[in-house]
Amino acid sequence: MSAQLLQAFLIALSTAVIAFPVGYFWAQWAGWLVFCIGLGLQLLFHFRNFARLERWSRSPVVDASLEGEGAWDGVFGRLYRHEKDLRAQIAQREEEIKMLVAAAQALTDGIVILDLSNQIIFCNTMAEVQLGLKLATDRGQPVVNLVRRPEFVAYLKAEIFDRPLTLRPERGEERVLAIHVIPYAGRRRLLQVKDITQADRLDQTRRDFVANVSHELRTPLTVLAGFLETLQEIDVGPDERHRYLEMMADQSARMRSIVQDLLTLSSIESAPPPENDVVDMANLIDKLRRDAEALSSGRHNIVVESDGRGDLLGAEPELVSAFSNLVANAVRYTPAGGTVRIQWKATPQGAEFAVQDNGIGIDPKHIPRLVERFYRVDRGRSRDSGGTGLGLAIVKHSLNRHQALLEIKSEPGVGSRFAARFPASRVAGI
Numbered sequence: 204m205s206a207q208l209l210q211a212f213l214i215a216l217s218t219a220v221i222a223f224p225v226g227y228f229w230a231q232w233a234g235w236l237v238f239c240i241g242l243g244l245q246l247l248f249h250f251r252n253f254a255r256l257e258r259w260s261r262s263p264v265v266d267a268s269l270e271g272e273g274a275w276d277g278v279f280g281r282l283y284r285h286e287k288d289l290r291a292q293i294a295q296r297e298e299e300i301k302m303l304v305a306a307a308q309a310l311t312d313g314i315v316i317l318d319l320s321n322q323i324i325f326c327n328t329m330a331e332v333q334l335g336l337k338l339a340t341d342r343g344q345p346v347v348n349l350v351r352r353p354e355f356v357a358y359l360k361a362e363i364f365d366r367p368l369t370l371r372p373e374r375g376e377e378r379v380l381a382i383h384v385i386p387y388a389g390r391r392r393l394l395q396v397k398d399i400t401q402a403d404r405l406d407q408t409r410r411d412f413v414a415n416v417s418h419e420l421r422t423p424l425t426v427l428a429g430f431l432e433t434l435q436e437i438d439v440g441p442d443e444r445h446r447y448l449e450m451m452a453d454q455s456a457r458m459r460s461i462v463q464d465l466l467t468l469s470s471i472e473s474a475p476p477p478e479n480d481v482v483d484m485a486n487l488i489d490k491l492r493r494d495a496e497a498l499s500s501g502r503h504n505i506v507v508e509s510d511g512r513g514d515l516l517g518a519e520p521e522l523v524s525a526f527s528n529l530v531a532n533a534v535r536y537t538p539a540g541g542t543v544r545i546q547w548k549a550t551p552q553g554a555e556f557a558v559q560d561n562g563i564g565i566d567p568k569h570i571p572r573l574v575e576r577f578y579r580v581d582r583g584r585s586r587d588s589g590g591t592g593l594g595l596a597i598v599k600h601s602l603n604r605h606q607a608l609l610e611i612k613s614e615p616g617v618g619s620r621f622a623a624r625f626p627a628s629r630v631a632g633i
């Protein structure tokens with residue numbers, strides 16, 4: 204028996220103990236009267252405390268107003284402590300839930316938590332954006348009513364989740380999404396939505412690249428094989444034979460330059476960030492001029508315009524490769540008699556290397572795509588002039604690695620200017 208119960212029982216007993224001698228020694232009715240008054244007072248006392256408890260239980264608040272009298276005080280005290288603990292626990296759980304929600308919101312993947320019947324319990328902001336959901340209004344809705352793509356509905360229904368579902372963009376959308384379904388707590392499901400747009404694009408680029416390389420190499424190979432077959436099967440005269448061999452040499456040179464450019468591109472891509480070697484620009488520009496003259500064989504006017512200030516900081520082979528490509532293009536796409544200008548000057552932001560020509564120029568619609576691998580404005584013309592379609596891709600990569608920007612200005616029939624803008628951090632001696 205608890206102390207409070209014992210206390211209440213002893214008080215009730217004391218009424219009887221007081222009433223009994225009164226009834227015994229004085230008058231029976233007086234004894235009963237004392238007993239009834241004592242019990243009545245106790246009843247009143249208990250009723251008052253019960254009423255207080257009843258009032259409090261309707262809206263329990265944690266404050267010291269929950270005070271009882273006598274034996275009730277202990278009961279009220281325990282209730283008060285219990286309520287206080289409960290509130291503290293609830294506050295702690297709420298804080299934990301808030302943290303979990305904040306963690307879910309911080310995820311870079313979308314998360315949708317579904318119940319047993321695929322209704323939305325929770326989704327984070329990323330999932331709202333990716334799947335067009337709105338948690339405030341969509342909570343409790345079946346997810347298939349909101350994400351209605353047939354492939355998604357079929358995927359959820361089939362219940363084979365060993366591979367993620369890829370949702371490709373439909374009208375107006377841009378993202379490629381991979382949806383993983385992760386079962387949890389029995390038959391409940393959690394959707395993890397990854398934005399794989401970038402990876403998908405890279406994959407596509409890789410596939411296109413392999414297809415392009417195969418195509419580019421297959422053409423000269425087919426020509427080579429054709430000539431070989433002819434030479435093996437037909438007895439041709441010495442002149443004809445010489446002509447065939449020359450054409451075969453051309454095709455093998457072409458294959459060699461494609462492979463060489465591919466190797467350059469891959470070495471630039473896989474190389475560590477470029478060093479800060481000082482690249483002597485006066486020397487480099489002189490070399491570029493001599494190469495241009497050799498390539499032009501006197502058909503063009505090669506001009507150097509340099510203020511002679513500053514050198515570049517970076518990987519010399521990469522910069523030579525980028526600048527040589529620009530110079531070679533200017534010579535190759537400028538008809539005989541034209542002028543090719545190799546320019547180098549300090550700018551307020553750093554320095555600029557540019558190659559300007561008054562050649563055939565480029566239609567503006569092609570300009571954004573020129574740096575793509577194997578992109579050419581005129582395939583035949585590029586091939587005839589010994590192009591591989593990889594030159595500007597090499598330029599873009601090596602400039603990127605030196606934090607430089609490539610600016611292309613061109614007008615068909617007027618000429619082109621390819622400028623590489625270097626930031627001050629890549630320039631020394633200004």
Ligand code: ADP
Nearest residue numbers: 532533536579580581585590591592593594595
């Ligand atoms: P390619 O080996 O075909 O020259 P590039 O990547 O160097 O490949 O150049 C891509 C395309 O850009 C070329 O095929 C050509 O059509 C165009 N181009 C590049 N430089 C010039 C230029 N100076 N004048 C005109 N067209 C150019």
